[in-house]
Amino acid sequence: MIYAPTITLQGRYDVDDHRLFGPIDMSISAGQWTCLLGRSGVGKSTILRLILGLETAGDFIGEIVADDGQPIAKRASYMAQSDLLLPWLNLHENVVIGSRLRGAEPDFDQANALIDRVGLSDHIKKKPGALSGGMRQRAALARTLMENRPIVLLDEPFSALDAGTRADMQDLAAELLAGRTVLLVTHDPAEACRLGHQITLLSEDGANAWDLPNTMPIRQPDDPEMLRSQASLLAHLRVGA
Numbered sequence: 001m002i003y004a005p006t007i008t009l010q011g012r013y014d015v016d017d018h019r020l021f022g023p024i025d026m027s028i029s030a031g032q033w034t035c036l037l038g039r040s041g042v043g044k045s046t047i048l049r050l051i052l053g054l055e056t057a058g059d060f061i062g063e064i065v066a067d068d069g070q071p072i073a074k075r076a077s078y079m080a081q082s083d084l085l086l087p088w089l090n091l092h093e094n095v096v097i098g099s100r101l102r103g104a105e106p107d108f109d110q111a112n113a114l115i116d117r118v119g120l121s122d123h124i125k126k127k128p129g130a131l132s133g134g135m136r137q138r139a140a141l142a143r144t145l146m147e148n149r150p151i152v153l154l155d156e157p158f159s160a161l162d163a164g165t166r167a168d169m170q171d172l173a174a175e176l177l178a179g180r181t182v183l184l185v186t187h188d189p190a191e192a193c194r195l196g197h198q199i200t201l202l203s204e205d206g207a208n209a210w211d212l213p214n215t216m217p218i219r220q221p222d223d224p225e226m227l228r229s230q231a232s233l234l235a236h237l238r239v240g241a
């Protein structure tokens with residue numbers, strides 16, 4: 001598989017003449033899941049956009065580098081908070097849009113298999129407007145997984161899903177993204193403790209690691225150590241809110 005690098009982000013970020021976060025020194029480990037949590041508006045989505053080199057509202061002073069020195073954006077796939085599905089294309093066409101935009105022939109077998117894994121085979125010809133919010137989110141997940149990139153940036157990818165489907169999609173993403181460098185933005189301590197090799201808490205003052213059980217993800221929902229960790233993380237987030 002193509003090398004999945006460690007990414008480091010060092011710097012500070014100002015918006016509207018005030019400091020939003022930083023200075024921070026954050027590492028997103030090679031081939032692992034790093035879960036990023038923090039209060040609403042602290043800058044989590046901004047960090048994903050900075051890593052991708054996309055426009056943001058403020059100014060970042062610092063550097064974002066991969067440990068192999070190669071550019072990051074071209075080998076990253078990104079699932080934004082809004083699903084970014086194109087309304088005039090059907091579900092299947094949306095899932096293969098990446099290849100189409102690159103002028104390549106899509107791998108239709110892979111696309112069909114992914115659509116099946118996210119449970120949308122019966123809806124393949126529907127346009128996004130005819131799908132529920134959770135279905136749209138699963139379609140966007142399939143499109144992201146279809147890209148098969150070594151770096152994957154996910155912004156609340158499971159937020160619209162019912163509890164059972166959410167657990168299924170977490171399992172699927174953990175399976176298909178094994179060995180990739182994944183940065184997952186989430187508000188859900190249970191999700192972070194289930195999926196994360198590392199958890200980073202972003203605040204105005206910095207980016208701090210949160211201790212996780214020594215077990216490897218993906219952790220079972222009834223894992224006692226995980227449950228303890230998610231409970232203390234929730235308590236910490238409530239105090240910090």
Ligand SMILES: Nc1ncnc2c1ncn2[C@@H]1O[C@H](COP(=O)(O)OP(=O)(O)OP(=O)(O)O)[C@@H](O)[C@H]1O
Pocket residue numbers: 015020038039040041042043044045046047057
């Ligand atoms: N277009 C914009 N113009 C001005 N300020 C913006 C703009 N977009 C975002 N911001 C500001 O940047 C800050 C960080 O936004 P960001 O979306 O990164 O936060 P977040 O931590 O991901 O929030 P949430 O958890 O609610 O998704 C916010 O406080 C917001 O006010």
